[in-house]
Amino acid sequence: MSASQADSAAPGGPSPLPRVHWLVAMNRRNRTLGFALLWLVMAAQMRWHAASGPLAWTLLTLHLLVLPQMMYWRACRAANPRETEVGHMLLDALMFGLWSGWLGHPLWISGLTLVCTTVNLMAFRGPPGALQAGALYLVGALATGFGLGIEPVLQTDRTATLLALFTMEVYLLGFAWGAYQRSLQLHRTRGQLREREQDLQRRLDEIALLQVRLAEQARRDPLTGLHNRRFLVEHLGARQSGRPAAPPLGVMLIDIDHFKRVNDSHGHAAGDAVLQAVARLLEQRHGGEAEVVCRYGGEEFLLLLPYRGAARMRALAEQLRVEAELLRLPLGEGQSLIGVTLSIGWACGHDEPFEALLDRADRALYRAKQGGRNRVESGLA
């Protein structure tokens, strides 16, 4: 179990393990391998260094082999692992500056450590990061140089040089590998995002279509498929909007005669079939663009027609009445046929609001019923 996993284990039961920040994981890998190689590079150089005693060897080992693990442990627990790691990288720069100065600035070792630390910071903080790392490196290098009075030797041991070159190659390959992995991951993530976006768009389109269908359904009578009263109200509102006067209009109210008897004698299903047949007839005759056929109540229908004059309105109503009278609806296999009659009241006008026309048509319908049914009556103004 890693340090971070151990840290996350809640008392009394398992809890989801927090993921180690990718930068922390990458730095641990790079430091563990890179610093081990650097230990070899430094050790090769220190063999000839006059001041190399047990303390120097211990410090070198602690810095390059132990400190990377402590940094990882600390970064895993940090509230902001990325910033903590950047801090660690800056510390790396200072420490390598100190080592470089203490060793007398051997060129290959100084170059290697300076390049690695500044490139690291450049990748995570841009030019300011690289400048910071370079400055800290310089501070370390000068502090040991001037502080301890160490003369710059500049020469690098041959083995140390070869190891430094090898370390540089390993470091650069590791860095490039990390960048390659990140770009692959980015590519995959972009692909997934594109797919999700397309999926989302598909769902939005479906929802929009569903909304249109629902809105349409809410304006239709489910039994006959005709428009309902809600549609009529909206239609009249849209028709009237922006107009100072009421548009010329014809209104027809149509009621099936003695419909209750159909239900009572033949059953509710037969009643439904009659309603559907009458609706079909009205739709066939008045389903045009400028006309509205609407189920207005139980067995009552309303037609909204363009103004065509009283004579034409009467003729249209009469035609509907006759055609309905001729309808014969089979009740089922081998059973009798039902016939229906309609009572119709109509009204039309130029500057009259719909409500006034409806009222006249309603009174005309009442007269048609009173007059014996199967009749057409006009609601004269």
Ligand SMILES: Nc1nc2c(ncn2[C@@H]2O[C@H](COP(=O)(O)OP(=O)(O)OP(=O)(O)O)[C@@H](O)[C@H]2O)c(=O)[nH]1
């Ligand atoms: N089958 C069926 N019946 C309906 C529906 N809506 C309303 N009704 C019936 O329609 C009948 C209307 O009856 P009434 O208002 O008495 O009218 P009527 O029998 O047609 O008599 P008049 O209009 O005076 O000729 C009632 O029995 C309602 O139950 C429906 O969707 N399906």
